[in-house]
Amino acid sequence: MKRTLVIAPGPTANGDLHLGHLAGPFLAADVCARYARAAGRDVLFGTGVHFTQNYIVTTARRLGVQPEDLRVRSAGQVEETLAAAGIRPDGFVRFGDRYVKTVRHFFERLHSAGKLRLQAVRFPYAPRTGEYLTDAYVRGGCPVCLADGCAGLCENCGHWIASGDLIGPRSTLDPDDPVELREEQVLVLPLEDHREALVEYFARQSATMRPRLAQMIEEILSRPLPDYPVTLPIAWGIPAPFPEVAGQVIYADAETIAWSMHCTALAAEHRGAVLAADDELWFSDAGAEVVYFFGSDAGFAFAVVGAAMLLALGGYVLPGHFVTNEFYELDHDKFSTSRGHVVTGRELAAEVPRDLIRFYLASTSPDFQRTNFTREALEQVTGARLVRPWNRVADKVATWTGRGPLAVSERSRAAAGLMLNRFAAAYDVRRFSLTSVAFTLSEQLARLDRWEVGPDDAGDFCHEVEVFLRCAGPVLIDLAGEAFPDPAIPAAPRAADTAPVTRITPVRLPRLAETGQ
Template identity: 45%
Template sequence: MTTRSRPAIIVAATPTSNGDLHVGHMSGPYLGGDVYARYLRATGRQVLYTTCTDDSQSYVVSTAHRRGLVPDELVRTSTDKIERSLSAMGTLMPGLPPIDDRYRATVLEFLTRLHAAGRFQLRKVQLPYARNAGAFLYDGLVTGTCPSCLSGSCGGACENCGHPNNFDELLDPKYTIDPTDPVVHRECEILVLPMEDYRERLTSYYAARTPRWRPHARQLIGELLSKPLPDIPVTFPGTWGIAAPFPETPGQIVYPWVEAMPASMYATWWTATQLGRTTAEVDELWRAEHDAELVYFHGFDNVYHWGLVDLVMLLAHGDTYTTPESNVCNEFYDLDGEKFSTSRNHLIWSADLLAEVPRDLVRFYLALTGPEFQRANFTRESLHSTSTRRLVTPWNELSDAIALAMVGVDGTRPLPTTEAGRWRAATVLKRFRLCYDLPGFSMGRAAETIVTQLGRLRALADAVDHRRNGEAPTQPGDLLLEARTLLACAAPIMVDVAADVAAQGVDLTISDDMPAEIRPFRFPSLPGTRSPSGHHAALDGVS
């Protein structure tokens, strides 16, 4: 199967259903996955872009307590908001799959097969325990100091350095819900999956795949492999989540992070079903014989889970499943120089921003300035000034110039293109492919390339009228071919422009074949955005 004919499964990190998606979330995996999926689809690939909410996370419990809500109600309202935000952003996802009995059965079947195959081991471990509450603590229920970088951290993994802190490794633990409740350590017997058993396969996999990763994530994997690999908790003595069915651990739940792979398979199956592609088994499209290109999009804080834990969960099934071709990992996006924070109300909800600013401008600006290789900063004023100066103004000047160049041209008949025009269009297409193809995928470089081509095409449009500048005239057909090439390559980012042009019957397929003639079309203009005046309540998370 050739690369261009392989089906692709693109998975964005599963969002926790404890709130909506703010701009920091949207700028990373959700926009990145959508742009990559749209690019592959434009090249003729069969693509499924999916995710699902991560309802079992303990962050649901801690957030619900902080907001005075019942966890189930928080999950329901958050899922609705996340789904609306993804739709408002124009992603290819047909929605979010329901977390229902079919979902839970998929998770349990995935884990039960591993249990039956003897992959899990029973371990006695020391766990943080809130003495007054009488509760074992994990992930979002416990905070403390990371033993690897000494920064503040929740349980499970450190957001700052990415290293895990399982069981009793977190220093100075505190109960998130009641920091005054003394935390001690108590022994408990749980099921684990020993990652060290998979070191040889992991080493081989990373040698082949991490050269396609971004440097920071690749470095973290190297750090993790340089020391003994931790055990993956499979069950945990908690109360929120899916009840574990294993006789060795009565009354325990499935550890939330081991749901990710069966959850992603379920989300893929549901998305395929929504698009009319039914399969007999939920995990069928992930099976190795389908040879799907599997790509994850997630933040650096999820490298340990999406880059290591989830890989081991697949490898534990032998050769049954495909493994990811790449993990596209983003860094943190700050707001006005500080980290986005829901608890401090320092954020901009994606849906609120999209209600105020045209969607293509939001997508372009996030693509241009997003934190691909290092932390980046979002400001509302910069969105306005940068998108106006670098995109809207030159784009609309080009639109006017093309309209002027087409005056007197018969718009009812195809226009011929020249060899020189086809060569220029093919050259530009190659530049965009380097921005969108793995391993060099970069929304930032794609957005910069859009800006670069606006200026070049403006000069080309002026050259159609040789009487105005004394240069050899550009053929109108060449101008339209190159403009169409720009529109096709901008379409993965600028979805409303793409819809406008497609409605005119313009083919936006990304192909190396350049036509000998092209039908005239209207180059669309872009709406502007107003300069923000102070803070806006909706944009600051205040209802």
């Protein structure tokens, strides 16, 4: 059986996770991993926190705390919030000596293989402080879409923005400081050297990529690919182990593959594996499939640069799927910790049952476009589409408990097979969609709610309710977990190696509480 490595790249360790984070990659990755595991597949799910972006420095400065303290505190908050939402990774990346060793070793291999080049690169520079300004340290206009933002990955178009290419760069550390452009020798990965292999790779990926990632890939491949910096002339980050760039650090956004390898190694070890190295699961002959879940603005770093690095080293599997998402808004405005416009997962989970949170976030998931969260809509949607219909269905099942085994017809077995297929289509990683999962869940629950149950079809009804709840289990984790300690999803009744269900003994099913209860 091919092992699946599900990865939700870690957020920057400069704060807690808000609902925008959860509704994007983290809930989707958790649901995907839960379904695949319940369906009998070998799955490792990893996430964590990214500790080396200089956004940690700028946030710490704004908050009046030390960057090291902020990143440790943020990691703990992220873990707590994931747990509050029922998101259960096998591995969680924290900053430590092992991580640093993994990153340095990865780039030492690229360096010794001759895949990195020393090159003069322009950076914004603040003469007053003598500092180069990269990523969070500098803002300006995106040279592709004109949106204002920091250097690095453009949140608007998804392209990578070299610091020296920003339009009208200005310092975020001190907006009144004059800024000029200066050249500095850094190590770069020439992406153009891997154009042919990247074109071939993304041609294979095009059928399953979501629109904004596909558009970004198409746009960047239509022009010369950039020389991507691997080291930067700043102080925050992992020190680069190369004498020709002494005093520089490894570019945080270039750590994507090393971070991912460390993440999956931690996940495997949590499940009892003993690995010789963090990259062991990524060797081509290991037979694993890598599936990424991330926001569309991270596509360049993980999809393009990540694939180029794996191609440069050779012998590694390339990611099989990229499941991206757009922004999730709060009251039709972007989540913003700095403006206090935010709701964290822990805050909401303290007031609302987490199955309802998971269902609503799935229903409004920003799979293909920006979507919105409001507390009023959560109460309305979960009450009308989940809580009240489910409780009516549970009450119907309760009237048939204690009466012994009930007959299940061929018609019901066929209907259950169709229901399984509809859920499987939404969960399948090639077309994975949380909104499709939530839609299928709502439609099937509404069908069961409309069922007028009598003595002749009570067994059919109870059978289809059980199949429904097992299929909904990756989203409704507490409801399904209370009803069925065994999380396995039944195989389609028509499968050749599956004994047909002919009788069922109904069990009393748990009820759901509404948000205000």
